[in-house]
Amino acid sequence: MLRISRTNEQMGTFSFDGENAFPRIENLLKAYWQSKPEVDIERARIYTQSYKETEGEEVIIRRAKAFKKYCDERKINVPENQLIMGDTAVKPRAGAVDPVFHTGWLSQELHTISERKQDPYYISPEDVRELEEEIFPYWSGKSVGDHWIKQIPPWVRELAVKTGIIDVEIKTQSAAGETAPYCEMLIQKGFGALKEEAKTHMEALDLYDPEDYSKITFYQASLLTLEGISSYITRHGKMAEELAKTAEGVRKQELLEIAKNCYHLAEGKPQTFWQGLQFVYFILAGCMMEGNGPSYSPGRVDQYLYPLYDADIAEGKLTMAGALELIESFYVKAAETTWFLSENACMYFAGYQPFHSIIVGGIDRRGKDVTNELSWLFITAKMDVKLHGPSLCVRAHKQSPEDFLIHVAKLARLGTGFPAIYNDESAIKMMLLSGATMEEAREYQMVGCVEPFISGKMAKWSDGGHYNYGAAIEFVLTNGRSTINGGKILGLQTGNPADMTFDELKEAVKQQLQYMIKAISICANVNEKVCAELTPYPFVSTLLDGTYRTGKDLTVGGVKYTIGPALIGTGIADLVNSLSAIKKHVYEDKTITMDELVLALEHNFEGKEDLRLMLQNTTPMYGNDIEEVDAMAGEMTDFAYGVISSLASWRGPHFISGLYPVSSHVPHGLVVGALPYGRLAGKALADGCSPNGGTDKEGPTAVLNSVAKINHEVHTSGTLLNMRLDPSTVEGDIGLKRITQIIRTFVDLNIYHIQFNVVNSEVLRSAQEKPDEYKSLIVRVAGYSAYFTELCREMQDDIIQRTVHTV
């Protein structure tokens, strides 16, 4: 139980249960909802100028110089009411153009981007002109995508590009992010100390040794970026100081304090809780400025910020209410960030989500629970600030305090999809399997959706490509043809299914999976290589453990642990239900022949509604705690894990497996024809490890038992379970208790992740009709939350049709 030994004065006025409505935060939220996502070309302009100036220099130095120039020259904002400074683009929610990644797709989509159905961004005609005439011509043939498409084999290109069967383009269209900066270390040092370290390392190296020479280059690049970030931070200080001259009252004092914070943090380590949060945000902003990828995740904020918080409170510099307000300012700031993506990619990562993830609660390196006041406050802040970012995660374990889980349940009950809940035991095993020591494993954090990382010490792409379990069974039944892609042969030709025994059929599914997985692995390998050649990350590398020992960038294995990329499977439920239908109806009961089934699927069950209903209503389905059905989910995912982890990756040592969809289950479903369990062509696949909507009829406990049949711990990039609960089920104190009981059971079952959507379908339907009235309605998509009305119709329908568990 949380025992607060603070005086009333130290606590200040606030409620742990939310609805604090600090005037500052209300104003910030008002401003937030007035901001519209738009394209920001400033970064493209400055990077292009810098690249023109540095032609012929080492790539990593060019990257560092461009970063520094951007830090020195970009516009600076000190917004009204804000306490936390730094921006990832010119305006809130704007998407900054990164020409080395975006040129390819953006040059084709410039005239449609403001109108597209998922995640549109406004762009002015002047900016279109500048991009087309002054920026893109320089990058033609130079982008990551240009190199990648020419380097992958033709057969892979056929399968991989815009078929939707597999999805591999994301890292060619946008920088890799997926970073857990070593905040715990950085907060002890500050940027100034890092500069000194870089210099010391350089001095010890031998300029005449070729290996040392490239290390020197790395440290030089690192230093340039550190100078850049210091300059960027100092500029905020100057602007705040300038504004303070004309400001009055409280705001004047705040601006002076902001200036002080910035001047200090340009070199020094944070000395107050406010500076701590500010420092973390500058780290995030710096990451986004270098390569605006996804998932830069500050991790265990309640742990590494606690000493600053505790000292401030003890010294009377801060109240708990004041700390809460600071956290909420930070939340608004974090939700202003967006990850800028192509039209196709937006379907896979829908909802302007940057996937910055923080995590609270859990055990420490010695295995003891370390839930503290800050863990509570970070949760309360999410009750107050119901925005889609940052992603708030909670670590749960057998000894999680009951009152903390009730606090967690109170947030879950609000229906925002927060927090995502992780099982310490499973996540720690995943980290051990990834090479961590026990102490490091226990300090794991989340990155992005559901990906566990060793804080500060790990480089991995948690998303190297998505494969499609639905397509695997379709290709077996069509002998490799993709019904929706005009009958093109996109899969492996595994033969006539009518000639197969059931075991042979399963074997054929495995061959199809292997074929897809191997195709993705080639794409990812070429992609990692191209990124290492064209886009080293000297700033982000500086934030990670190992690079200063090895003198190497993260793209070439400089970080303590490099693993992956992860290959991610979507629609395991669709595959298992299809196999179950075939097993029962074709092989056991012989109600239909394989030929009849294949024909019906090819025609999307047209004129065969009774057959479709038979398949849908009499097939034993995944999610109902049926041993032999669930066993197939275990068998197929184990197989995929085996193939994936046996494949060597470019950065090494090997690929890793994940079972979470982001939002890929919708676009992946669009390209899969009708399936044997009665699913019509084009319908969304199941997300992550979750059952197909409407097929899990035995309630949430059966879902948990079925999902537990998957061998979660080997899928070291994470697995995902979405559970929709009817609001009436979680009403009152008893309702909160029910949520904690489900969490405890999920922990006991060794499932890795669970999240709740507590919202009723009527609300969602009326939000579809009157989007303007539901702007801030937030829902869980997959490993993240998004604003419901900002999702395209297919995505919205998918969320509505998920099974609601009620009583």
Place this chain on the structure above:
Amino acid sequence: MINSDEKRGLIFNIQKFSIHDGSGMRTLLFMKGCPLSCLWCSNPESQSCKIEVMDVKKNCIKCQKCYDICPKGAIAKEDFRIDRSLCDGCGACTQKCYAGAKKSVGQWYSIPEIMEKIEKDQLIYRNSEGGVTVGGGEPILQADFVSELLKACHSVNIHTAVETCGCGSWDNAKKVFDHADAIFFDLKHMDSSQHKTLTGAENRSILQNAESLAKMDKTIVFRLPLIPSFNDSKKNLEETGAFVASLSGSQSSVKIEILPYHNLGQDKYRWLSKGYSLESLRHPEAEHVEACRTILRNQGCNVI
């Protein structure tokens, strides 16, 4: 340890994650067959001791398979209506009705078969202090089976509860109550002739069984289904209250709960080709329910 699968019980529904019938999260078993047939019964499919076929017209896609397969010729070709005088509940039509219009109600289970289902949720019972609740229909009608089943639950530390109308011989009732940790016991009317009008049976054995039960050391919750204009008179409430209070003695573990009438089961009457006589009856207002609770309280009852 279970080593006998001889006893079989007729069950018409197994509902997991149930949170209204006993503590925590529970698995609910609905036994088929009931000695009463209350006018307001919300599970009319529970009354008959035989397997029945429900006809959910709105799901019908007119595929005719039921007509083709029925061995008794009980299904009309024009509208696929079931002639109940011919139907023997064999369920052949339900096997072929993929649209879910013809549904079989009732299935025989052995103790091991049912325990396998029950034990799947052991973790959630443990974490929520839940367990198994046997209701129906009437568990006492299948006393030997239910008693064995509850014993099997206890052998693996699963909390047990039963929901009963209390009607039957004490011998049979005791077999069930002996192995139940909590008993939900209906008191529908204190006046025997009224009871007969409303439920089809007199209440003598019920009240006697209630008295005997009260002497056992169990968690007991009496339940009064509150049916406006049928059993919500002040007189009946006072008599019910007085009766329960007399049984409670010093035991605080004896409680009473009012279950306000609802008509959610109405569709099922149509599906079974049965008439529903309370069509125009509305559910009681919240204030009225509260007033009834007060009457019970004034009689000295521990009201939930």
